[in-house]
Amino acid sequence: MKTYDLTELALRNLRESSLRNSLTTIGISVGVASLVAMLSLGIGLQKLATRHLAKSGLFDTVVVTSRREMRGFGRDDERNTASAAESRTLDEPARQEIERLPDVLEAYPDIRFITELRYQDKPHLTMVSGIPDSARSNDAFAGIPGTFFSSETAPEVILQKSFAMELLGKTPPPGQEDDVPVNDLAQPLLGQELTMRYAQRVSSPSPMGEDTPTRVSASTDLAESWSDEAYSVISREQKLKIVGISDLDPDSMRGAARARVFLPLKLAQDLRVMQPSDVRDSMRGFSKQPSYSTISVRVKNPKQVEAVEQAIKKLGFNTFSILDATRSLRQFFAVLDLFLGIFGSLALAVASIGIVNTLVMAILERRREIGIMKAIGASDGDVKKLFFAEAGAMGLLGGVVGVALGWTIGHIINLGTNIYLKRQALPPESFWSVPWWLVGAAIVFAFIVSLVSGLYPAARAARLDPVQALRYE
Amino acid sequence: MTIGPVHSKAPSSHNGTPAVRIVDLCRHYQMGETLIRAVDGVSVRIQPGEFVALLGSSGSGKSSLLNLIAGLDRPTSGAVIVENRDLAQLSREELARHRLRTVGMVFQSFNLVSRMTLAENVELPLRFAEVDRSQRQALTRKALERVGLGARRTHRPSELSGGEQQRAALARALINQPKLLLADEPTGNLDSRTGTEIMNFIREFNQSLKMTIVMVTHERALAERYAQRMIFLTDGRLVDDQSNSATVATSLQWERR
Ligand SMILES: Nc1ncnc2c1ncn2[C@@H]1O[C@H](COP(=O)(O)OP(=O)(O)O)[C@@H](O)[C@H]1O
Ligand SMILES: [Mg+2]
Numbered sequence: 243m244k245t246y247d248l249t250e251l252a253l254r255n256l257r258e259s260s261l262r263n264s265l266t267t268i269g270i271s272v273g274v275a276s277l278v279a280m281l282s283l284g285i286g287l288q289k290l291a292t293r294h295l296a297k298s299g300l301f302d303t304v305v306v307t308s309r310r311e312m313r314g315f316g317r318d319d320e321r322n323t324a325s326a327a328e329s330r331t332l333d334e335p336a337r338q339e340i341e342r343l344p345d346v347l348e349a350y351p352d353i354r355f356i357t358e359l360r361y362q363d364k365p366h367l368t369m370v371s372g373i374p375d376s377a378r379s380n381d382a383f384a385g386i387p388g389t390f391f392s393s394e395t396a397p398e399v400i401l402q403k404s405f406a407m408e409l410l411g412k413t414p415p416p417g418q419e420d421d422v423p424v425n426d427l428a429q430p431l432l433g434q435e436l437t438m439r440y441a442q443r444v445s446s447p448s449p450m451g452e453d454t455p456t457r458v459s460a461s462t463d464l465a466e467s468w469s470d471e472a473y474s475v476i477s478r479e480q481k482l483k484i485v486g487i488s489d490l491d492p493d494s495m496r497g498a499a500r501a502r503v504f505l506p507l508k509l510a511q512d513l514r515v516m517q518p519s520d521v522r523d524s525m526r527g528f529s530k531q532p533s534y535s536t537i538s539v540r541v542k543n544p545k546q547v548e549a550v551e552q553a554i555k556k557l558g559f560n561t562f563s564i565l566d567a568t569r570s571l572r573q574f575f576a577v578l579d580l581f582l583g584i585f586g587s588l589a590l591a592v593a594s595i596g597i598v599n600t601l602v603m604a605i606l607e608r609r610r611e612i613g614i615m616k617a618i619g620a621s622d623g624d625v626k627k628l629f630f631a632e633a634g635a636m637g638l639l640g641g642v643v644g645v646a647l648g649w650t651i652g653h654i655i656n657l658g659t660n661i662y663l664k665r666q667a668l669p670p671e672s673f674w675s676v677p678w679w680l681v682g683a684a685i686v687f688a689f690i691v692s693l694v695s696g697l698y699p700a701a702r703a704a705r706l707d708p709v710q711a712l713r714y715e
Numbered sequence: 716m717t718i719g720p721v722h723s724k725a726p727s728s729h730n731g732t733p734a735v736r737i738v739d740l741c742r743h744y745q746m747g748e749t750l751i752r753a754v755d756g757v758s759v760r761i762q763p764g765e766f767v768a769l770l771g772s773s774g775s776g777k778s779s780l781l782n783l784i785a786g787l788d789r790p791t792s793g794a795v796i797v798e799n800r801d802l803a804q805l806s807r808e809e810l811a812r813h814r815l816r817t818v819g820m821v822f823q824s825f826n827l828v829s830r831m832t833l834a835e836n837v838e839l840p841l842r843f844a845e846v847d848r849s850q851r852q853a854l855t856r857k858a859l860e861r862v863g864l865g866a867r868r869t870h871r872p873s874e875l876s877g878g879e880q881q882r883a884a885l886a887r888a889l890i891n892q893p894k895l896l897l898a899d900e901p902t903g904n905l906d907s908r909t910g911t912e913i914m915n916f917i918r919e920f921n922q923s924l925k926m927t928i929v930m931v932t933h934e935r936a937l938a939e940r941y942a943q944r945m946i947f948l949t950d951g952r953l954v955d956d957q958s959n960s961a962t963v964a965t966s967l968q969w970e971r972r
Pocket of ligand 1: 744746751752753771772773774775776777778779780
């Protein structure tokens with residue numbers, strides 16, 4: 243029989259005993275729906291996690307350090323490879339070279355220092371960090387009370403919540419910091435001024451005349467390079483305007499974000515604040531150029547992190563990225579998807595028993611019809627294909643309805659959760675994703691499961707002896 | 716004019732290949748301890764264009780023999796040769812083809828598919844034969860018109876009288892233009908008037924379409940009136956085989972008209 247005729251007859255037969263067939267189809271739909279719902283949730287959660295992690299800058303960032311610093315720690319893998327030619331200083335030319343590498347978005351030095359900040363004449367000692375302009379879209383800074391820095395060199399600061407509390411003299415017992423709303427802190431602090439006291443590094447001899455430079459001979463032990471390697475440190479002050487308060491937990495963050503006060507990176511660079519690495523470098527007698535302890539490299543796409551890392555290593559630096567963490571995260575989601583998929587498939591398996599049942603019942607009921615069809619010339623194959631087509635049609639229909647159902651259920655759950663999130667004053671999230679491939683795969687899967695379920699009934703119908711079938715009245 | 720029925724052995728006057736040749740055919744059923752010999756060593760030749768009645772009491776093996784000729788069943792031993800092919804040797808697939816192309820069947824209980832309309836029932840063998848859709852419509856209409864059911868094509872079997880259902884079954888049996896029409900008590904469920912109507916159709920197919928007819932009946936009168944030859948079965952054995960001169964005469968009359 244031709245496929246078109248088969249389909250037509252199958253659909254016709256399904257329509258005839260529509261109640262039972264639609265119940266079976268609903269069974270398949272529910273199975274498919276639960277499969278789709280489960281997997282969509284898994285995929286959605288994965289997307290959500292990846293989105294957040296991507297925003298946090300963890301996955302597209304490579305941290306570059308000089309090999310020299312590592313050597314001191316006696317790392318096994320560095321011992322042989324780091325010959326003098328290979329190990330380079332992490333200075334401005336190196337930064338520019340890294341920035342020119344393909345797929346690199348930007349490379350910026352991590353500038354961090356501990357210094358004193360005065361607020362209403364009270365000194366506070368804390369860690370200050372330079373933040374690149376690209377952090378504007380970061381989770382930690384997007385949607386904070388106040389604004390991001392108005393320009394790359396604006397004399398402005400963003401405070402970390404706990405530091406803001408410290409400034410206001412509100413020190414809740416440990417563990418209850420989270421209970422203080424950020425907005426309450428922002429109210430009295432935004433627009434206020436801080437005075438930062440810091441040590442500026444000036445090349446020797448000092449060009450400054452007006453200040454009295456506190457001359458520090460950083461390399462007194464190395465007499466031969468005394469005049470080249472020495473520089474001055476001048477005590478300076480800078481007024482800074484508070485523009486924002488960040489809710490971010492400093493301990494959970496990487497690199498530059500591990501601080502309690504944030505400055506625009508350019509400003510921090512221009513101020514030429516004395517950094518711990520300066521002292522170290524001059525002690526070792528390296529170049530006059532300021533060197534960076536670490537450089538953060540942002541890569542266009544997390545996928546290119548590995549390649550960029552390799553390229554930077556070739557330049558003679560050490561690199562670190564969170565790539566390994568993504569790998570284990572992906573692994574986690576693969577396992578989660580697998581489990582959700584198994585649960586969804588179980589529902590579909592139960593539904594497939596329904597198909598077998600319906601078709602076996604149909605054979606008993608349509609014994610005579612099968613006998614008639616055989617008597618007037620239907621081959622075993624025709625009968626088999628007809629039952630197959632009926633199973634397939636139920637599967638296809640159930641698959642389509644099931645995907646729609648699963649999609650709807652997912653949206654309802656998403657909606658409900660977002661209402662809950664809103665009540666908790668949290669931003670809405672979409673942890674639900676039905677990719678097109680899942681729609682297609684679910685329908686195909688339902689179709690295949692139905693065909694497999696139809697295997698036994700179809701074979702049984704085909705084997706039916708027409709003489710026996712027609713003897714029954 | 717011949718006076719009275721002339722009893723003679725199977726006609727040997729026909730030459731050439733018979734439409735059906737049955738050689739020492741057996742169909743036994745094992746029912747627990749007992750062996751039921753539904754067909755037990757039957758040998759017979761049926762010539763092309765013959766109208767044969769299979770007679771015998773209930774349980775004498777008429778249906779069993781007919782089913783073997785139809786290729787619905789397989790013999791325990793012996794041969795059924797139709798168109799030079801022994802049905803006993805055919806595969807299941809080939810047997811289905813035989814049922815589709817070579818024979819048309821009608822039954823006592825009509826055996827129409829109840830969930831389909833008349834047109835769909837008649838069209839069904841065309842679907843199995845993979846005839847083009849465009850041709851199917853026309854062929855179905857023609858077949859239904861031939862049995863006077865042109866106006867009832869969209870009706871379901873349950874909406875029709877027994878006679879009408881059997882006419883639809885005849886239309887279905889004819890749709891693939893088989894050479895052999897096998898009828899198992901086609902008038903058994905009908906009153907005598909509608910039965911006559913059906914028998915007239917069958918006789919017409921025999922005479923104008925030159926179809927070979929094998930009809931099972933237990934009504935001797937019916938067989939004498941329409942069949943050219945009567946084969947008697949008792950307990951699965953062929954006990955008598957006679958030509959029916961009266962019928963031959965009428966059929967000649969028919970042809971002369
Ligand atoms: N499938 C079967 N199993 C067992 N016995 C059968 C079967 N089919 C027919 N018979 C027996 O074979 C004999 C002939 O049956 P059948 O050909 O139907 O007779 P008829 O058509 O002449 O009434 C009967 O005794 C019947 O009981
Ligand atoms: Mg019978």
